[in-house]
Amino acid sequence: MHQINKLVYYFAILLIILSINFFLPRVMPGDPLSYLSDPGADMPARMTEEKRELLLEYYGLDKPISEQYISYMVGIIHGDLGWSIYYGAPVLEVILGRLKWTLLLVGTSTAIHVPLGILLGATSAWARGKKKDTGLLISILSISSFPSFFLGILLVIFFGIKLDLFPINGAQTAFATYSSPFGKIFDILHHLVLPATTLVISHIGGTYLLMRNSMLGVLGEDYIMTARAKGLSEQYILHRHALMNALLPIVTMTAMTVGFLIMGTIFVETVFAYPGIGNLLYNAVLYRDYPLLQGIFLFMTIAIVGANFIADTIYVRLDPRVKNE
Amino acid sequence: MIEGRKILGSVGLGILAVFVIVAVLAPYIAPYNPHQMSRPMEHPSSRHLLGTNDIGNDILSEIIYGTRVSLFIAFVVSAISMLVGTSLGLIAGYFDKLGFVIMRVVDIFLTIPRLPLIIVIAASMRPSIWNLIAIFLIFGWTMTARIIRSEVLTLRSRYYIDATKMIGGSDCYILWRHILPNVIPLVVVQFIMEAIHVIFTEAGLSFLGLGDPVARSWGMVLHYAFECPIIYVSDVWMWWMLPPGLCIVLTVLGLTFVGYALEETLDPKLKSPAYGRGL
Numbered sequence: 001m002h003q004i005n006k007l008v009y010y011f012a013i014l015l016i017i018l019s020i021n022f023f024l025p026r027v028m029p030g031d032p033l034s035y036l037s038d039p040g041a042d043m044p045a046r047m048t049e050e051k052r053e054l055l056l057e058y059y060g061l062d063k064p065i066s067e068q069y070i071s072y073m074v075g076i077i078h079g080d081l082g083w084s085i086y087y088g089a090p091v092l093e094v095i096l097g098r099l100k101w102t103l104l105l106v107g108t109s110t111a112i113h114v115p116l117g118i119l120l121g122a123t124s125a126w127a128r129g130k131k132k133d134t135g136l137l138i139s140i141l142s143i144s145s146f147p148s149f150f151l152g153i154l155l156v157i158f159f160g161i162k163l164d165l166f167p168i169n170g171a172q173t174a175f176a177t178y179s180s181p182f183g184k185i186f187d188i189l190h191h192l193v194l195p196a197t198t199l200v201i202s203h204i205g206g207t208y209l210l211m212r213n214s215m216l217g218v219l220g221e222d223y224i225m226t227a228r229a230k231g232l233s234e235q236y237i238l239h240r241h242a243l244m245n246a247l248l249p250i251v252t253m254t255a256m257t258v259g260f261l262i263m264g265t266i267f268v269e270t271v272f273a274y275p276g277i278g279n280l281l282y283n284a285v286l287y288r289d290y291p292l293l294q295g296i297f298l299f300m301t302i303a304i305v306g307a308n309f310i311a312d313t314i315y316v317r318l319d320p321r322v323k324n325e
Numbered sequence: 326m327i328e329g330r331k332i333l334g335s336v337g338l339g340i341l342a343v344f345v346i347v348a349v350l351a352p353y354i355a356p357y358n359p360h361q362m363s364r365p366m367e368h369p370s371s372r373h374l375l376g377t378n379d380i381g382n383d384i385l386s387e388i389i390y391g392t393r394v395s396l397f398i399a400f401v402v403s404a405i406s407m408l409v410g411t412s413l414g415l416i417a418g419y420f421d422k423l424g425f426v427i428m429r430v431v432d433i434f435l436t437i438p439r440l441p442l443i444i445v446i447a448a449s450m451r452p453s454i455w456n457l458i459a460i461f462l463i464f465g466w467t468m469t470a471r472i473i474r475s476e477v478l479t480l481r482s483r484y485y486i487d488a489t490k491m492i493g494g495s496d497c498y499i500l501w502r503h504i505l506p507n508v509i510p511l512v513v514v515q516f517i518m519e520a521i522h523v524i525f526t527e528a529g530l531s532f533l534g535l536g537d538p539v540a541r542s543w544g545m546v547l548h549y550a551f552e553c554p555i556i557y558v559s560d561v562w563m564w565w566m567l568p569p570g571l572c573i574v575l576t577v578l579g580l581t582f583v584g585y586a587l588e589e590t591l592d593p594k595l596k597s598p599a600y601g602r603g604l
Contacts, residue, residue, distance in 0.1 A: 013436050020442070024449065134329055141585065145577040147525055149532050150547070150570040153562070161557055168557075263440040267529060271551075281441075285448050285533050297445045304438045 010309045017301050021294050022072050026065070081298065082291035086283065091295035095277060101171050102276035105269070106261045108192060109199040113261070114254050117204050121211025122243060128216060137212075144205030148264050152198040152271035159194060166194050169273035195272045199264050203257065210253050215246040248319050255311030259304035334586025340579030344572075348392045357383040359390045359541070366561070375564040378546075379553050387546055388569050394542040395576070398454060398527050402461040403519040409462075410469025411512050415500055417470060418477025427470065434467040443526065447535040454537045457530065461523050469515045476508050510591040517584035521577055528573050543569040 063071075075081075081091035120136060127133045146154075160168035167173070171191050178184040218224065219242055227237045265278030273279060277296060284293040347354060356374070357363075362381040369376045375384040417424035417431075443460055450456045480486070481504065489499050530536055531544025532551065541549075546569040556562055 009432075010436075013433060016433060017437060020437075024445065138333070141581050142578060145574045145581055147528050147532075147570075147573055147577075149529065149551075150566075150573065153547075153551070153566060153570070157557065157562060259438060263438060266440070266444070267532065270533065281444070282533055285444065285535060288448070290449065293445055293448055297441045300441045301438055304441075305436060308436065 006309070006312055010305065013305055014302070017298065017305070018073065018076060021298050022069060025290060025294070076298075081295035084284075084289055084292040084295075086287045086289040086292065091292050094292060095280065095295060095299050098275060098277050098280050101274060102262070102265055102269070102278065104171075104188075105192065105195055105199065105265060105274065105276055106258065108196045109203075109261050110254070110258055112196065113200045113203060113257060114207060114250070116200065117207025118211050118247070118250060120204070121208045122215050122238075122246065124208070125212045125215030125219065125246075126238060126242075128219075136208075140205050140208050143201055146202060147267070148198055148202035149267040149271050151202050152195070152268050155194050155198055156271065167191050168194070171275050191274075195268050195274050198268050198271070199261055202268075203260055203264060206260065207250070207253060207257060211246065211250060214249045215242060218242050218246045221245075248315075251318060252311045252315050255307040258307045262300055262304055330586045330589055333582040334590075337579040337582030337584075337586065340575055341583065344392055344396060344576055344579070347389055348396045351389050351393050355383075355386040355389040357386040359383065359387045361386075369564050375568060376561075378549060378565060384546070384565055384568070387541060388543065388572060391541055391543045391546055391569060392572065394454065394537070394540045395524060395527060395544070395573070398458055398461070398542070399520045399523040401458055402465050402523045403516050405462055406465030406519050407469060407512050407516050410466035410515070411473050411505075411508065413466065414470040414473025415477055415504060415508070418474040419481060419496065419500055419504070424474065428474065431467050431471050434464060435471070439464050440526065440529075444530065444533065444535065447530055452535055452537050454540055457527060457537065461526065465519055465523070469512070469519070472511060472515060473508050476511055477504055480504050480507055510587070514584060514588050514591065517580050517587070521580045521584070524573065524577055524580070543572050 079092050081095070083089075084091050084094050087094050120140065124133045124136045143151075156168045159165050167190060172184070172187050173191075176187060178187065224237060224241055227241050232241075265274075265276055266281050267278070268274070269276045269278035270282040277300065281293065281296045281300075283289070284296060359382055361383070363373075363377060363383070365377055365379050365381040367373055367377040367381075373383050373385065375388070378384055378387070413427055417427040443464070446460050446463075447457065450460070481499075486499060486503060489503060494502075527536065527542060528544035528547070531542050532548050534548050534552075536542055536545040536548065538545065547566060550556055550562070550565040550569075553561070553565075556566065
């Protein structure tokens with residue numbers, strides 16, 4: 001029952017997101033096409049009268065709104081997200097072309113971020129109130145005060161320009177020819193270091209604090225006292241009793257973290273001109289390419305909500321207590 | 326640990342006080358009008374302490390006036406969000422049927438990722454301070470409403486509430502006199518969380534070029550610096566990027582310290598992962 005409710009709920013969310021995407025350009029001042037080619041924007045997409053007519057017909061804007069809505073939904077189901085004005089290609093195609101880089105960046109960052117956050121959080125909680133805990137807490141709260149784009153800029157300046165250790169833009173060296181496949185892999189990883197580091201550092205606070213709180217909660221439980229009373233070693237209690245139970249909320253958090261990291265790519269990829277979806281979003285904003293902007297919005301939102309849905313589903317299996325609540 | 330918390334809180338308050346004073350007294354402190362043009366790309370000198378930008382505005386003056394914009398947006402959004410969120414939270418916690426409806430709306434708002442939606446809306450509106458405030462308000466109230474509601478749910482089952490009911494206290498009276506004062510500490514903590522969130526998001530939107538181009542916030546100063554092609558070539562970043570960036574960091578740090586000190590003092594059980602922000 002619980003599962004079905006969740007499914008209905010997430011389906012409703014999906015409908016709402018699609019509807020926002022449909023109605024947003026239509027409720028904004030001016031008709032959707034003047035909004036596509038807004039002369040007041042920094043960089044309007046130039047449009048001739050013929051192209052305008054063509055677009056009107058293409059988007060079916062001469063038809064009643066209910067009909068437009070249905071054909072929009074049918075289009076979405078078929079993967080039709082519209083036509084990017086700036087890139088002159090279908091929006092979905094443009095997005096999919098960039099997807100691999102964002103996946104690589106978010107995947108790498110998550111793989112580093114989650115274990116690191118767990119480790120730091122658990123360490124902090126285990127040393128509660130001691131210097132180590134306070135020091136960790138204050139340091140992490142402090143680095144969390146850096147907006148990711150500012151942190152990225154600082155890393156570019158120090159590690160990219162001053163020390164010249166890492167490349168500062170792109171995902172691989174342009175027009176490079178590699179002598180071996182390892183050369184290519186090394187080049188890609190070399191480009192990945194700074195963006196991934198920025199993402200990890202600027203988002204570590206969430207996982208750290210959650211793990212610390214969760215662990216503090218667990219350490220106060222009766223079964224920890226029982227374990228101590230039985231004379232089990234501190235190491236054994238830490239690993240078998242405390243850590244395992246404190247990890248439960250992290251499962252949900254990880255999915256949320258993936259969501260945050262996806263949003264974080266908007267800024268990090270912009271700073272590093274990393275050719276993923278976040279950088280694409282920045283270009284869409286810069287050139288006021290609204291169909292592309294909306295397509296990315298839809299794509300990102302569905303990815304994030306989807307990640308949360310998966311987390312919800314897994315969590316119920318891991319912790320059966322949730323079902324009874 | 327209690328002492329440490331107090332120190333952190335005081336440091337935070339001190340930082341915030343400085344920025345508030347700068348924001349209020351901006352016209353008296355700033356050496357120039359931020360829109361006044363002189364020679365572009367000047368290096369720091371006694372005339373321009375932080376040099377000038379690509380169109381010849383004095384950067385120090387820009388940052389001082391930017392303090393106003395950034396803090397104003399954060400304050401207005403947080404204040405209105407708390408008013409709306411607290412009211413709806415009180416209603417939702419006290420009246421079951423209304424509460425059910427309000428909470429379903431909150432659930433939906435909290436599930437939809439904020440940032441992409443905010444970017445899409447901001448990109449389709451004229452960039453101005455008031456539009457930014459309006460956009461932030463769409464989401465600002467939701468988390469507060471949820472937190473206040475769950476607190477009201479525990480508060481309303483207390484004996485003294487039953488007692489007040491028995492001697493004929495109306496719902497309004499109970500909410501106003503007995504429940505509201507008890508949730509105020511939570512509201513204060515939420516206010517700080519929301520202010521942090523708004524400062525970050527506003528800086529981020531501005532960095533993407535979606536901020537008010539006339540009343541420039543810190544994020545907007547960073548945007549123009551980032552757009553400047555020679556920013557990394559020389560040491561220009563030192564006076565054009567570092568100061569506005571550090572202003573954002575210090576403000577958020579001040580708020581974080583105050584929030585942390587308050588949070589643990591007011592309610593040690595409070596486990597808000599709100600420090601993990603989406604930026």
